[in-house]
Amino acid sequence: MNKHHEPTGPADEQQITLRGPSELADALPYMMGFHPNDSIVLVALHGSRGRFGGRLRLGIPRSPREWSPVAEQLAECLIEGSERRGSRPDGIVVFLCQDPAEGETSRLVMERLRPLAQRLRTACGTFEVPVYEALCISGGRFWSYCCPDARCCPPEGNALALPGTSVMAAAAAYAGIQVRGSLREMEGRLAPWTTPAVADQEKALDAAGAALLPRILDGAGREQVATETLALAGRMMKRIAETPRTGGWAESDVADDRLIAHDEAAALILGLQDRETRDRAAEWMEGPDADPALRLWRAMARRCVGPYSEHAAAPLTLAGWVAWSAGDETGARVALGLALSVDPEYVFARLLHQACNEGLDPETLRSCLRTAGGAAADSGTRRSGARKHRPRPQQARPATGKKGMPGSGTRPGAPAPGNRSRARRRSGDRGTRSGR
Structure with missing residues (x-):
């Protein structure tokens, strides 16, 4: 079953329905409060409507040799942490965010990180929690690692919505939520x-x-x-x-x-x-x-x-x-x-x-x-x-x-x-x- 159209929404009283990878990708900085560059982000989903739960972020390890143990640890942290706070996730959404290095294209970033996405999906599956969607966000574009349909997820990727024009941006503006630049800027x-x-x-x-x-x-x-x-x-x-x-x-x-x-x-x-x-x-x-x-x-x-x-x-x-x-x-x-x-x-x-x-x-x-x-x-x-x-x-x-x-x-x-x-x-x- 294609999980792109599983509606998801935040846990507070104001319910926002996000449909498809495009709206999920645009919502990420509002969920985190910043643009999580060079990051793995896992978000837990609960219930039949995919309500957003706990979220977890970690910098992408430079060495691919670290990807498997990191994926296992992240899956364990998110799932067991969610259980301690109330309930086991029914699904997980994965985001891999990394801008291209010099001489690299966004699509090459997506392909380079594909094994990491697979390790994260496998690690979550080990706990019998499926990954509904795995997205790569790079250079203002996004790709789905889960959707085989080239009509909605073409090989060249899709452009992110212009800042302030997405469904989540409108809801965040109404709620007074601001995105404070990138993680790199905050750390700087x-x-x-x-x-x-x-x-x-x-x-x-x-x-x-x-x-x-x-x-x-x-x-x-x-x-x-x-x-x-x-x-x-x-x-x-x-x-x-x-x-x-x-x-x-x-x-x-x-x-x-x-x-x-x-x-x-x-x-x-x-x-x-x-x-x-x-x-x-x-x-x-x-x-x-x-x-x-x-x-x-x-x-x-x-x-x-x-x-x-x-x-x-x-x-x-x-x-x-x-x-x-x-x-x-x-x-x-x-x-x-x-x-x-x-x-x-x-x-x-x-x-x-x-x-x-x-x-x-x-x-x-x-x-x-x-x-x-x-x-x-x-x-x-x-x-x-x-x-x-x-x-x-x-x-x-x-x-x-x-x-x-x-x-x-x-x-x-x-x-x-x-x-x-x-x-x-x-x-x-x-x-x-x-x-x-």
């Missing part, structure tokens, strides 16, 4: 610098490491470094908050970078490698604190250059936490996914990523942080920065299953294929990384 806001200033920032990190490491290893010095780190962060947040944003996000990020000196960034990045300090910094999460905190953590992630790239796990996780706490689940998943890509064993990022993907309410953790802050205020303890100094809250741990869940791509925190040996080598992290 958090990526390490590639400008000539990299050399100066790396020197500042080297100098800060030499100065801070002996103090962090000393018990009394560690608490003093934590106090100094949080005070510094408070001053930098105040500076950012007092500087209005102008232009688009790119101009805003550049403006934020100009507000922060190399030595300030280096001291804050290294100070955040202490788990207790990082957890106390997570208290900046809502109200007037949220926006400057998010801007600060993004800026710190961009300053983790050269051999300090793994230090970005802390500011990326904080950026993900603030974004999630503020209701931006898409931005949270991107930041937390990057944190796990630089350090697959970073526990705080793993827990937050899993909780976000499980659809849990961040209010539980926010309440914990508020309670801890209130207790500190009652005791008269003060933070030396712009806010009150609060004892480290107990880290709220969402319920975990044995596998990952829709949206995570892999088991939370599990090294991605090809990264396992690198993760094992991290057991001897730099001394400034005193906790996760």
Whole structure:
């Protein structure tokens, strides 16, 4: 039976019927909140009408040797994660999104990825869940790997609808849903610098490491470094908050970078490698604190250059936490996914990523942080920065299953294929990384 005409719709009260691969392809960025370039996306379907359920995204592995194990893991994550959240999928839709490389056509991309599509279909079939549709989206065109009818799915592919003209675009505009560019652009806001200033920032990190490491290893010095780190962060947040944003996000990020000196960034990045300090910094999460905190953590992630790239796990996780706490689940998943890509064993990022993907309410953790802050205020303890100094809250741990869940791509925190040996080598992290 040709599943192209199986209607599908989102899980909320506003039902939208999508018919055929064309409308499915056009709907993808609205389902994700961005254009998922260079990605495998799996979407679960439930019931006879194919209601959209959990969804899962992972970057396409470069080596075809990784395709089979990745396909098996993704199928397992989506299906078992859906079961934990309520019901087993009745079907799955697969999207493979990758633009052509230099000298390559979109059709060649489609043919190159055909074995990956087949492995995903086989992996889902192993769990007795059929793949109703598998689409390749490349260079503004799409192909179906499932439809043999050349009349609707010609060999040269079909053009995607013009932006804003599809059924899903109209429904999204009515609902106030926006597509925030591509995944590449969103990740670019958090990526390490590639400008000539990299050399100066790396020197500042080297100098800060030499100065801070002996103090962090000393018990009394560690608490003093934590106090100094949080005070510094408070001053930098105040500076950012007092500087209005102008232009688009790119101009805003550049403006934020100009507000922060190399030595300030280096001291804050290294100070955040202490788990207790990082957890106390997570208290900046809502109200007037949220926006400057998010801007600060993004800026710190961009300053983790050269051999300090793994230090970005802390500011990326904080950026993900603030974004999630503020209701931006898409931005949270991107930041937390990057944190796990630089350090697959970073526990705080793993827990937050899993909780976000499980659809849990961040209010539980926010309440914990508020309670801890209130207790500190009652005791008269003060933070030396712009806010009150609060004892480290107990880290709220969402319920975990044995596998990952829709949206995570892999088991939370599990090294991605090809990264396992690198993760094992991290057991001897730099001394400034005193906790996760």
